[in-house]
Amino acid sequence: MKKLFALVLAVMMVATMLSLALAEENALIVIITPSHSNPYFKTVAEAASARADELGYAYQVIQHDDDVTKQDEAFDTAIALKAVAIICDNAGADATVAAVQKAKDAGIPTFLIDREINQTGVAVAQIVSNNAQGSQLVGEEFVRLMGETGKYVELVGKESDTNAGVRSTGFHSVIDQYPDMENVARQSANWDQTEAYSVMESIIQANPDIKGVICGNDTMAMGAMAALKTAGMGDVIVCGFDGSNDVRDSILADEIKATGLQPAYGIAQIAVEQADQYVKTGSTGQPEKQLMDCVLITKDNAGRLDNFTLKN
Numbered sequence: 311m312k313k314l315f316a317l318v319l320a321v322m323m324v325a326t327m328l329s330l331a332l333a334e335e336n337a338l339i340v341i342i343t344p345s346h347s348n349p350y351f352k353t354v355a356e357a358a359s360a361r362a363d364e365l366g367y368a369y370q371v372i373q374h375d376d377d378v379t380k381q382d383e384a385f386d387t388a389i390a391l392k393a394v395a396i397i398c399d400n401a402g403a404d405a406t407v408a409a410v411q412k413a414k415d416a417g418i419p420t421f422l423i424d425r426e427i428n429q430t431g432v433a434v435a436q437i438v439s440n441n442a443q444g445s446q447l448v449g450e451e452f453v454r455l456m457g458e459t460g461k462y463v464e465l466v467g468k469e470s471d472t473n474a475g476v477r478s479t480g481f482h483s484v485i486d487q488y489p490d491m492e493n494v495a496r497q498s499a500n501w502d503q504t505e506a507y508s509v510m511e512s513i514i515q516a517n518p519d520i521k522g523v524i525c526g527n528d529t530m531a532m533g534a535m536a537a538l539k540t541a542g543m544g545d546v547i548v549c550g551f552d553g554s555n556d557v558r559d560s561i562l563a564d565e566i567k568a569t570g571l572q573p574a575y576g577i578a579q580i581a582v583e584q585a586d587q588y589v590k591t592g593s594t595g596q597p598e599k600q601l602m603d604c605v606l607i608t609k610d611n612a613g614r615l616d617n618f619t620l621k622n
Contacts, residue, residue: 338368339585340388343399345375348501348529349554350574351399353618354424357578358397365586367394376468378405385409389416395585397578399424402470407432419588421581424574426472430598435584437577437600441473444570444604445480445551451568451606452485452524452549459490460521462547463513465506465534466498467526474498477526477551485524494520499530506533514541521547528552528569535566553607553618561612571605574618 339362346352355371362369370391374381381401388396389412396413398420400406410420410432419434426436456462464481467474478496485491495513499506506525510533514520523538523546525531531550538546544565550557553571560566584594605611605620614621 336368337366337394337589338370338391339395339397339582340384340391340393341369341371341397342374342381342384342388343371344401345373349556350424350528350552350572350618353574354399354578357575358423358582361579361582365582367582367586374401376401378402381406382409385413389413389418393418394589396420397581397585398422400427403428403472405470419585421585421588423577423581424473424572426599428472433598434588435581435594435596435598435600437581437584437602438473439572439574439577440601440603441476442480443601444572444606445477446484447604447606448524448549448551448568448570449481449484451608452481452522452547453488453491455547455549455567456491456522458488461492461494461517461519462522462524463510463517463520463534464493464496465509465523465525465530466496467501467530469498471501474501474526481524499525499533501527501529503529503533503536506530507537508533510534510537511541514538514543518543523548525550528554528557531566531569532556532560535560539565553605553615553620555615555617558607558612558615561607561609564609567608569607571607571615571620572618573602573604576619577602 341358343351343355359369372384378401406427407429413420422433422436466478494517497509499509523534528550531548535548548566550569557566557569588594
C-alpha cells in the first residue's frame, strides 16, 4: 500500500507539473495598439507579437484606432481571457488611466509603450522614446537646413497624445532661439497622412512662400510632402519624426530631409521581456518610467534604417 500511495503521489506531482508547464506555455499576452494603417503601430504590434511567441506565450493583437471606447473593450477582452499581461500603445493620456486601473484590479499588469499616461503607479511600466531629446535633434537639423531663417509651418499630432505636445515643445526649444525663423502656421493633422495633405493644401494657399515644414510624425510628413509636390513646391524643406521606411525612402530620394528615429521595434520587445520577467518574478527590476533615446536620420544614415531599427 505504501508503494502504491507513493506511486500515486508521484503521478499526481508529475501531472501537476505538466499542467503548470502547459498553463505557462499557453499564457496569453494581449497587445493593444492604434490602427496598423500607420506603419509605426504595425511594427510595434509585430515586434511585440514576435517576442511573445519567442518566449512561449500565446498572444492576441487588438487595434483600438485611437478610439477610447474600442480601447476599453480591448482591455475588457484581455480581462475576460485572463491574460497574464497587456502591452498597450494607448488611446489617450487621461482616458487610458481607468482601463489600466481596471486591469490592475483584475490582477493583470499593463506595460505601456510609445505613449505615456498622466498617472504613475497604475501601469507596471511606461516605456517610451525620449521625445524631448529626439525632437530637439530634429529641430536642430531643421534650423540648419533652413539656414536659420525663413517662414515655416508646423504640423502637430493628436492633442490628446502627450507625445504631440512634448515633440512640439522640443522643436520650439531649438527653433525659437532663432529670431529670423518665422512660424506662419501651426495646425494639427492628428498623426494622419490624408489629413496632413488636406491641411497642407490650405496652408500653401495662404502661405505660398514657405521655406520649411516640421512635422510631429512621419505620416504627416509624407502627407505634407505629397501636397507640396502637387503644388510644385517639392524643394520645401520637410522634416518628420518616427523613422519609418516610407520616410527613409523619401530621404534617399532627396525629398523629405530628416526624421527622428524612435526605436519602436526594440521598445515593443523590451516591454514583452519585462512582462515575462514580471509574470515570473513579480518585478521588472526597472523603474516604471523608462526613456529610450532617439537618433537623427538624414541621407547619411538612412540606408541603414529598416523597420524603426538602425542597422550596423
